[in-house]
Amino acid sequence: MxxxxxxxxxxxxxxxxxxxxxxxxxxxxxxxxxxxxxxxxxxxxxxxxxxxxxxxxxxxxxxxxxxxxxxxxxxxxxxxxxxxxxxxxxxxxxxxxxxxxxxxxxxxxxxxxxxxxxxxxxxxxxxxxxxxxxxxxxxxxxxxxxxAVALHGVRRMHISAGDTGAVIGGGPIGNMTAQWLRIHGCKEVFVIDIDDRKLDIASKMGFKTINSTTTDPVEHILEATRNEGVPRVVEACGLPITFLQAIKIASRAGEIVFMGNIHGEFKINEKDFSSLLRRELTIYGTWNSxxxxxxxxxxxxxxxxxxxxxxxxxxxxxxxxxxxxxxxxxxxxxxxxxxxxxxxxxxxxxxxxxxxxxx
Ligand SMILES: [Zn+2]
CATH class of the missing domain: 3.90.180.10 (Medium-chain alcohol dehydrogenases, catalytic domain)
Structure with missing residues (x-):
């Protein structure tokens, strides 16, 4: 053959x-x-x-x-x-x-x-x-x-109807993750990427998009949510900086899924770490389906x-x-x-x- x-x-x-x-x-x-x-x-x-x-x-x-x-x-x-x-x-x-x-x-x-x-x-x-x-x-x-990989990650969280979600990474898995967040009840989902072509697809599907090369996604999301942040966050990119962004945009008692396979070393400073504790965040890993x-x-x-x-x-x-x-x-x-x-x-x-x- x-x-x-x-x-x-x-x-x-x-x-x-x-x-x-x-x-x-x-x-x-x-x-x-x-x-x-x-x-x-x-x-x-x-x-x-x-x-x-x-x-x-x-x-x-x-x-x-x-x-x-x-x-x-x-x-x-x-x-x-x-x-x-x-x-x-x-x-x-x-x-x-x-x-x-x-x-x-x-x-x-x-x-x-x-x-x-x-x-x-x-x-x-x-x-x-x-x-x-x-x-x-x-x-x-x-x-x-x-x-199924995207769904498996989203299923780690406890989504309530009307929640806001955010996905960092707008490639096929990130996009499908955003769709699963919506299917599970998220009313509004932000998709963050550096490629306008991927963001265009997400935008046409009804997601709020942020290009992180021109807009700081942390500032943008905090502003859009009156400094509350987002309760359901998925990191689907795999960069040390995007893992940190995921933590920074999560709301109090928020849930974060780490989906991207990391390239590089993840570091967090004392202030951000303390804020993670104070906000009582839950971080899940996810693997395969x-x-x-x-x-x-x-x-x-x-x-x-x-x-x-x-x-x-x-x-x-x-x-x-x-x-x-x-x-x-x-x-x-x-x-x-x-x-x-x-x-x-x-x-x-x-x-x-x-x-x-x-x-
Ligand atoms: Zn694969």
Missing amino acids: KALVLEENGKLKVKHDWSIADAPTEDSVLVKIEACGVCGSDIPRGFQNGAYHYPLVMGHEFSGVVAENREGSSFREGDRVAVFPLIPTNTSEKAYQTGDYAQLREYDYFGSRRDGAFSEFLKVPEANLFHIPEHVNILHASMTEPA KVTPKGDDDWSTVLKYMDRELQVAPLISDVVSLDNGPDIFQSILEKKNFHNKVIIKPNLIEKINFAQRKK
Whole structure:
């Protein structure tokens, strides 16, 4: 089959004779990949020596169609599925028994520890498959994973109807976090970013936007809230300065979720720390998403809300073929073009000429 292969650090190549990876479990079924999103983590993984091994096919945010009828399976050929990328490998771990798979010490992972979905086919354990409801576009369903990560973070908090929220970071996860805050009852949500193109999307969706390169988000929010601050804050950016901003814009008894994976060292001075104590803030960490208990889990919830209250289409900036894989990663690295959510569609044959497209 065709696959976009990371041969070594920084070297992506389209291969036409790549073998479909072995089934991780006996109950695995063959899935024809429909769409796979590029995750922010694929950049350090592919280009900053972040891969577990080489060669590797990356891609862990994906949807597809079941491509075989396996005896005993509850999935049939043609079923549309979203795929949870984490595969538990030790069922005796406590985190397995409590359904907290993201807390497991032993696990396998599509697109990082084993081959992922920048390819035509994958064999997927039945427990990792989620039926895509009829109302959901299958391309959009490839965003179930980041949408579930956003939901999982928001679910840490205790939101009341009418609350005000703020999200620092306006990329796909930040934007979906803002949407989940609204779905959970926040009346007004601020989205803070440095990129006007991301803020434009958020603004069109009805969020209050702040460009922190031109406006101090702390001053702006305190002014807009009569110095009260905001009770529900999510840091979805991952910079030392934005973690501090999150603490500064939280209101008394406010809740803050730290979602961004930090780049750099977080420091806080005595005054800000004391103010954190005085305001009795609660800070939560969040990691990945949950697929249990089935039905109310993050993934099933995302698929119920997607293409209804949760809109992902405005976040998709590029849909490209596998042949365009190396070019699109190059373009993301160069940061010359605007890329928000980039989705690779293995069944697309068209190859865009990036050199010509750049305007
Ligand atoms: Zn990811």
